[in-house]
Amino acid sequence: MPSTKTAALRSPLTGLARPDTQARQAPGAGAPALNEPRSSAPEAAARPILRMHNVSKSFQALPVLKDLNLQIAEGEFLTLLGPSGCGKSTSLNIVAGLLAPDTGTVCLRGIIANDLPPQRRRLGMVFQSWALFPHMSVADNIAYGLRMAGTGDKTTLRRRVGEMLDLVRLPGTETKFPSQLSGGMQQRVALARALVTEPDLLLLDEPLSNLDAALRKEMQVELKRIHERLGVTTLLVTHSQEEALVMSDRIAVMRGGRIERIDTPMNVYADPRTSFVCTFVGDANVLTARVEALSAGEAKLAIGPLSLVAPAAPWWREGGEAVIALRPESLAIAAAGSQPGGADAAEAGRWSAKVTDRIFKGSSITYELSAGDAQIHLLALPQPDGRVFRRGEAAEIVVPKASVIALNAPEETEAGT
Amino acid sequence: MTSAGGVLPGETPPRRRLRLGWFAFLAPLLFLLVVFFVIPLIDLLSVSFAPFTGGPRGEAGEFTLANYAKILGDPFYLQMMWNSVQLGVYSTVFALLIGYAVAFYLSRTSGWERTLISVACILPIFVNVIVGILGWYILLLPFGVFQQALTALGLIDGPLRWLRSFWALVAVLTWEHLPFAILILVSSLQHVPADKIAAARIAGASNFQILRTVLLPLTMPGIVASAILVFSLSVSSYLVPILIAGPRAQVIPLSIFSFASELLNWPMASALAFLLLIVVAVITYAFIALTNRLTRRGEWEMV
Numbered sequence: 223m224p225s226t227k228t229a230a231l232r233s234p235l236t237g238l239a240r241p242d243t244q245a246r247q248a249p250g251a252g253a254p255a256l257n258e259p260r261s262s263a264p265e266a267a268a269r270p271i272l273r274m275h276n277v278s279k280s281f282q283a284l285p286v287l288k289d290l291n292l293q294i295a296e297g298e299f300l301t302l303l304g305p306s307g308c309g310k311s312t313s314l315n316i317v318a319g320l321l322a323p324d325t326g327t328v329c330l331r332g333i334i335a336n337d338l339p340p341q342r343r344r345l346g347m348v349f350q351s352w353a354l355f356p357h358m359s360v361a362d363n364i365a366y367g368l369r370m371a372g373t374g375d376k377t378t379l380r381r382r383v384g385e386m387l388d389l390v391r392l393p394g395t396e397t398k399f400p401s402q403l404s405g406g407m408q409q410r411v412a413l414a415r416a417l418v419t420e421p422d423l424l425l426l427d428e429p430l431s432n433l434d435a436a437l438r439k440e441m442q443v444e445l446k447r448i449h450e451r452l453g454v455t456t457l458l459v460t461h462s463q464e465e466a467l468v469m470s471d472r473i474a475v476m477r478g479g480r481i482e483r484i485d486t487p488m489n490v491y492a493d494p495r496t497s498f499v500c501t502f503v504g505d506a507n508v509l510t511a512r513v514e515a516l517s518a519g520e521a522k523l524a525i526g527p528l529s530l531v532a533p534a535a536p537w538w539r540e541g542g543e544a545v546i547a548l549r550p551e552s553l554a555i556a557a558a559g560s561q562p563g564g565a566d567a568a569e570a571g572r573w574s575a576k577v578t579d580r581i582f583k584g585s586s587i588t589y590e591l592s593a594g595d596a597q598i599h600l601l602a603l604p605q606p607d608g609r610v611f612r613r614g615e616a617a618e619i620v621v622p623k624a625s626v627i628a629l630n631a632p633e634e635t636e637a638g639t
Numbered sequence: 640m641t642s643a644g645g646v647l648p649g650e651t652p653p654r655r656r657l658r659l660g661w662f663a664f665l666a667p668l669l670f671l672l673v674v675f676f677v678i679p680l681i682d683l684l685s686v687s688f689a690p691f692t693g694g695p696r697g698e699a700g701e702f703t704l705a706n707y708a709k710i711l712g713d714p715f716y717l718q719m720m721w722n723s724v725q726l727g728v729y730s731t732v733f734a735l736l737i738g739y740a741v742a743f744y745l746s747r748t749s750g751w752e753r754t755l756i757s758v759a760c761i762l763p764i765f766v767n768v769i770v771g772i773l774g775w776y777i778l779l780l781p782f783g784v785f786q787q788a789l790t791a792l793g794l795i796d797g798p799l800r801w802l803r804s805f806w807a808l809v810a811v812l813t814w815e816h817l818p819f820a821i822l823i824l825v826s827s828l829q830h831v832p833a834d835k836i837a838a839a840r841i842a843g844a845s846n847f848q849i850l851r852t853v854l855l856p857l858t859m860p861g862i863v864a865s866a867i868l869v870f871s872l873s874v875s876s877y878l879v880p881i882l883i884a885g886p887r888a889q890v891i892p893l894s895i896f897s898f899a900s901e902l903l904n905w906p907m908a909s910a911l912a913f914l915l916l917i918v919v920a921v922i923t924y925a926f927i928a929l930t931n932r933l934t935r936r937g938e939w940e941m942v
Binding site: 318 | 832834835837838839840841842843844845848852853856857934935938939940941942
């Protein structure tokens with residue numbers, strides 16, 4: 223667990239007292255112990271910083287969130303991932319207090335925060351546009367939260383601003399104005415401004431979407447580093463699967479106002495469970511197969527004329543339908559008529575196919591193939607022998623057993639992607 | 640480097656032509672400004688230095704500072720100037736206070752409410768200003784609606800002489816110029832991105848702190864523009880003082896009119912007009928300089 227380690231790291235930085243809130247104890251938030259200050263470190267990992275319970279929100283009768291449930295543990299980096307309109311930004315704004323939920327409760331540190339105004343929630347937020355104050359110097363931008371709270375004299379403020387600028391690696395920019403900084407630098411200032419008050423929860427609203435690709439990669443690593451250093455509980459909203467996979471401890475994939483899958487990045491990727499998650503996080507060939515036979519934990523599947531022997535999923539029934547996903551990178555391409563190597567048992571199937579397209583990307587090649595009625599794409603690394611398949615050439619798709627991902631969303635059947 | 644990236648001597652003429660093009664766009668405006676503003680102003684200035692000899696334009700060609708000396712040496716005119724400046728300052732302050740509140744509400748609302756308030760704000764502009772002022776006249780009369788209502792409620796012991804008072808003038812001037820202030824302030828408030836306010840709020844700022852540290856600095860250009868407009872219109876207003884306070888109201892525009900068309904003393908009228916112009920220009924400039932310094936304008940740009 224990263225949370226226990228990071229909580230210990232964080233404590234020396236904590237200088238602010240909690241504001242006195244007349245908030246009520248949440249009835250559904252667990253034992254009263256949740257309300258204690260954070261000094262009791264061992265239990266900290268189990269204690270949720272944020273808990274959303276059955277939160278719903280509609281805009282003009284259009285439901286945007288439907289009974290959303292979410293918990294974030296102390297020190298955790300959680301990402302809400304989804305396409306635009308899935309309700310992820312609305313969730314974030316509800317957590318921030320900028321929107322009020324129609325029903326349900328939002329608890330911060332075990333306290334119902336529904337009626338708590340944003341300025342008393344002890345949050346930090348980085349906006350998509352960064353929302354820096356253009357008329358203030360970098361130092362004034364960063365010190366803003368401290369100044370509004372009236373904490374600290376001039377020297378303390380200067381020291382804290384210096385610390386934050388060191389943290390985001392922008393030392394010496396105190397007197398600059400935001401318009402004099404590049405996009406990446408403005409982003410760092412926005413992050414410093416959000417972190418200077420040592421918030422309980424850091425909210426990031428698509429903070430990297432206004433940066434170019436190279437800078438975005440750099441900032442992903444940077445955000446991860448800062449999160450690990452401070453251990454600040456972080457809620458990121460993004461539509462970029464790459465950001466989510468790189469930075470998060472856990473990913474919540476959202477669709478249509480609900481969380482469809484929530485788990486660690488690796489688990490979400492390896493076992494996406496629904497075809498939506500499967501194709502949104504990473505790339506996949508989603509195929510609908512017919513279960514021809516079930517025996518000894520293995521199933522014989524037929525996708526049109528193609529057949530496959532794969533580990534059976536518990537919900538598959540003989541004669542029924544099975545939706546499976548094949549990640550392009552876990553498939554292999556082989557020359558037509560080639561014999562399987564020694565690892566025969568690990569092979570689920572071998573389909574003869576025709577190369578319909580080839581996209582060369584330097585470190586990898588994407589092949590589009592038609593096999594039976596299905597269109598399959600797969601990712602191949604350039605072979606040492608330099609073997610490259612041409613468009614129109616016959617080839618074989620090798621499907622390893624471990625590559626077959628069973629999905630259990632029968633209502634979302636799509637033959638191929 | 641290829642020649643495509645460099646600036647060749649042959650590439651300059653198009654740029655020069657472009658500059659001439661802009662001049663062509665500006666020409667009508669410049670023409671109007673010169674013919675109807677600069678030339679009359681120069682004439683005004685020259686007449687103001689002419690001695691008064693009974694004719695309206697005074698003695699042409701002679702130079703005297705007598706008109707200015709008479710105004711600046713006479714407490715009567717200085718008081719009059721002070722009255723005008725005070726009228727301008729108070730009506731500007733009230734127009735800004737009311738206008739900012741209305742504009743803030745307007746910029747954060749939508750639908751029929753927005754339409755209703757917008758129409759209510761702009762309607763006074765469509766009503767003939769004399770009609771509007773006469774409306775106020777009737778309301779402010781010793782037996783007008785206001786006084787009767789307030790007397791009936793026991794709040795005042797009427798009838799009172801509100802009509803000729805300084806504050807009646809301030810009220811009517813504020814009312815007359817409020818729409819301009821609102822229109823300017825709404826557009827500048829709408830240009831403040833909502834996420835900057837949200838960012839300030841999450842950082843822990845109270846509503847008043849947000850107003851002071853974010854909204855006011857970011858809308859300062861709009862505040863300055865509407866202040867200048869309301870101030871110069873109020874100081875130079877002729878109709879409001881003469882209709883509300885009568886022809887003996889001690890303000891500069893009435894005096895200028897009196898010198899120009901009743902006494903046919905154009906040199907004095909010109910000197911008064913020119914002094915008023917200087918006073919308004921100096922106050923306006925000082926206000927702009929002060930707000931620019933406070934908001935460090937010019938050092939930063941909107942991001």
